[in-house]
Amino acid sequence: MIGYIARKLIELFLTLLVVSLIIFVVIRIIPGDPAQIILGVNADPESLGLLRHKLGLDKPLSVQYGNWLAGLFRFDFGESVSYHRPVSMLILSRLSVTLPLTFFAVFLALFLALPLGIFAATRRNKGADLGVIALSQIGMSIPAFWLGILMLMLFSVKFNLLPAGGFTEWAVNPLGAIKSLILPVLTLGLIQSAALTRMTRASALDVLTANYIRMARSKGLDERMVLFKHVLSNSLVSIVTLVGLQVGQMLAGAVVIETVFHLPGLGRMLILAVQQRDLQLVQGIVLVLVGAIIIINFLVDVTYSALDPRIRLG
């Protein structure tokens, strides 16, 4: 097991290195001189030269990459041009929106999908099952941002129950912060629960037809006991994987949802940073988001092999 994790860790490190290189190169392809963008078109050549030197743009690309990489280890992502603040600080401050949004949405999706999926599997091909299948099929076809707009129309415009967008900072009013997250979390969680319900149902069906379930039933175990102890725990292995794979989509979904609800999260900041050509910031946020996805996938792989020893032996 330790050997397996060590090998996976080396793979993870190499993958992250390649990802950082790709992002660095892509950002460098972008036309335009960053110094010129910062100082404007009327800047005199002398101050342009000074700023280029300060930003390290006069050094060869390999040295620039090395410096950036070394900075990353010190949690120094450079400085944002449009906010005049360190990128690392900006990212940290925006996590207070994106992290709760993603976390509660995953939680909501699991909370809905696990019972529904298992319930549907136990009623296989009956009316309730077909209803769940149809609902999840439709849910998987709804664009998250459209559901978000519909939620806004219903809960903010028509009934005036919840804010129509924007975010009250946690420090200012925690209750307000929660209120501004309710609709985004509902939107993202509901959409993700559709696919998750389907997958839970499929893996629960696999487990339900296994011999040890017949065994558990025939030795007279209570049906609830069979469902919770045997079916749920054995379905969890594949569900963990699926949730892990979905987190990438959730983070991508958060970018869109933050725009729908005007939430000042990482995704919203990324879109604004592109529009303002704040490349240091774009580079930093993309690295954090892609890095997070890859690290989560790594954790899923390791968890998966811990839950099911056949994986690492195979």
Place this chain on the structure above:
Amino acid sequence: MNMVRKFPRKWAIPHLSVGLTIVILVFIATIASLFISTSQYSAMDIQNRLQGPNIKHFFGTDQYGRDTFNRVLVASKYSLVVGFVAVGIGVLMGVPIGCVAASRGKWLDPFLSRVMDVVYGFPPVITAVLITAILGPSLINVIIAIGLFNIPIFARLSRGNYLAVQEKEFIEAARASGSSGLTIAFRHIFPNISSPIVIQASTQFAFAILAEAALSYLGLGIQPPNPSWGLMLSQAQSFVRLSPWPVIFPGLSIVLTVLGFNLTGDGLRDLFDPTTRNY
């Protein structure tokens, strides 16, 4: 004769019929949209802005008084183009990569698999943001971003299936009878891995339409005045207090189209592999 009698029963998969019907309707709508003139979908009529559905405008009008029905139809063309090209990129690049990785093994397989892991780490939204930063927003961005994301999906799928089929006895038989590696790959392995690829293509088509809508909504894709479902929704959101109708119809079009391709994918899966049927 036997074939003829068996065929309809085999095709009697309800969700496949529903899915295919929707997909065919969408294609008919798209073809019909080619006959809509530019003035019919972009003519502004401010006095009749933000109307609800009526006889003159089936889906009502948008904030400039443009006919939503015509715009929804014209926009379907872009969704289908993105779907076709993005899935095409995924299949044409992903399948060869997966097959080469599976058949060449050794160092190439782990190498290609790692490369695919890296590509898969970039969700379309992020890729689109990066490309937009370089090239500015456009339809091409969207296609590249979704297409790139599709490559590892098809590579992994074909690699896994190739490895599984490679172990089968009939491959060993072909090898024993002296067939070359290429003959085995093209005549024996490809036909056996094609159906999962077709099924996945249908699902990825649905995903591409969703992703295109989201990217255009964010302003990274198709630019005004061209109509796109996502873009129409983004504009309609600003006027939601005045009229809900411009939000309803483009959204329903996305749901219906995506549902059609998803159902078709599921139906094809059941058709090709009856063991996964639900009933």
